[in-house]
Amino acid sequence: MKAILYRKFGGPEGLEYTDVSDPKPGSHEVVIRIRAAGVNPVDWKLHRGKLPGAFLFRLKLPFVPGAEAAGIVEEVGSQVKELAPGDEVVAFHSALQGGAYAEKMLTSVDNCQKKPAGISFEESASAPLAALTAYQLMKGLQTSGKRLLVLGASGGVGHFGVQIGKLLGADVTGVASARNQEFLKKLGCEAALAYDDPNFSESLEAYDVVLDAAASRSPAELAPHMNKGASYLNTLPSPAHWMQCKFRGFGYRGAMVRSSPEDMATLMGWLEKGEVRPVVEKTFPLEQTAEAHRLSETGHARGKIVLVVSS
Ligand SMILES: NC(=O)c1ccc[n+]([C@@H]2O[C@H](COP(=O)([O-])OP(=O)(O)OC[C@H]3O[C@@H](n4cnc5c(N)ncnc54)[C@H](OP(=O)(O)O)[C@@H]3O)[C@@H](O)[C@H]2O)c1
Incomplete structure (x- = not known):
């Protein structure tokens, strides 16, 4: 599958659009075919080695960034009962785990919620990290x-x-x-x-x-x-x-934002009812992630920036 990865710490010019192997789910994991992924400052701060205390995190290179995505479940692990292939979902896990800037994301079923009806994949993908913070x-x-x-x-x-x-x-x-x-x-x-x-x-x-x-x-x-x-x-x-x-x-x-099934469920309820509305200032195709990071690095994005992976 295609993904964005970096092999060393630095700026957006080091983000490669390349082939990586497809993920396989463990027993409690799901593989999501990603439609859209959210961009957050933590993604480029990690890449720049700028996160306070980054040396503690020991990020393993090469690394595929991205903490949040929305898409369609492609495959589930043997113990997953809550979701099935074809379900539309929103997923969020630690930015240190990464993997959302790709065609497919691997994550624990606990990090997934059904996608709220009535809002787009782009809007859904933009919400978890920033809203939960x-x-x-x-x-x-x-x-x-x-x-x-x-x-x-x-x-x-x-x-x-x-x-x-x-x-x-x-x-x-x-x-x-x-x-x-x-x-x-x-x-x-x-x-x-x-x-x-x-x-x-x-x-x-x-x-x-x-x-x-x-x-x-x-x-x-x-x-x-x-x-x-x-x-x-x-x-x-x-x-x-x-x-x-x-x-x-x-x-x-x-703040130390964390994925929490309870908080994610609360957020999805607000999104479903239109009580919280994500504002997506700009979308970029996955191949143009470097441009997305450049915009995020200005510190003046309005609302969220989103990568469109597939339609
Ligand atoms: N610890 C955690 O768990 C956690 C989680 C999420 C985010 N964060 C951190 O929180 C920060 C914000 O994240 P974000 O996603 O909201 O960033 P963002 O989308 O880039 O938003 C930056 C905001 O700051 C405003 N701003 C810039 N300079 C300002 C100033 N001098 N005074 C007041 N407002 C100013 C901008 O408004 P204008 O465009 O109008 O200037 C914009 O509204 C980042 O440093 C991020 O790494 C931490």
Whole structure:
């Protein structure tokens, strides 16, 4: 089958579109014929060897990147009862496992959910990693009736964070650049602020929960705008931020997104009902993954970037 792989760490020019052997399922695994795969910053950060603590992960080269995909089950292992060939599914597993930038993906049946009806393979593939990051950060927090500030609100994690925050009952203020202010309003933000506006800091009010999806401002910087006992949620876990929160009596959570059947089922329900709507800014054919990574590396993608593998 065709896949994208890299043989050494570096930039998008090192992504090869090439032949690799077809995967075979173990007893609890499924092989999915991929229609679309989501692109996430973790994919190019791993390739660049840039992920904090990357040396711990010992990524085995050559490596096929990709953590999430949507497609059709082609083959199931002997113990798989939940799915059968022909089922339309969405799958998500660790970016360190990889394998979604390919014509077929091998994963545990526990990482799969039936694809929500009424949304495309591209939209379905774009959702798991970024949406679960936002959801797992907010899950269990008091958000109903609270003021939530989402920084990086137009990006992959942020645009899901806004929508999930609203579903969880929060009053949401989104922050992105000036060009994305209308987009933030369309997502449902009660208020939208531009970080590149010279008056940005003065426009900030007081919030109960801050989701910094862009890792753009520390708890120390945001403290004047956080209510007593507020929570600070960050997509790039940082001991310094944990200390700053502890010192000020704020709650702290750093994301470590993980595949969870329960959380995936919740997300699929929202997607099925149209309560959460993925926004796919741009799709690329699998062969043009390098272009997709270049766009993701700008740090200014709107919503998600998706690879179209087959139609
Ligand atoms: N730890 C985990 O489990 C986990 C999981 C998912 C993601 N992450 C990390 O979270 C980060 C965001 O991921 P993503 O997929 O959302 O990235 P993304 O799609 O590239 O989105 C980046 C967002 O940041 C905004 N932004 C850029 N500069 C900003 C600034 N100075 N202030 C406020 N917003 C700014 C952009 O808005 P404009 O385009 O308007 O500038 C855009 O909305 C990445 O570093 C990723 O690696 C971590």
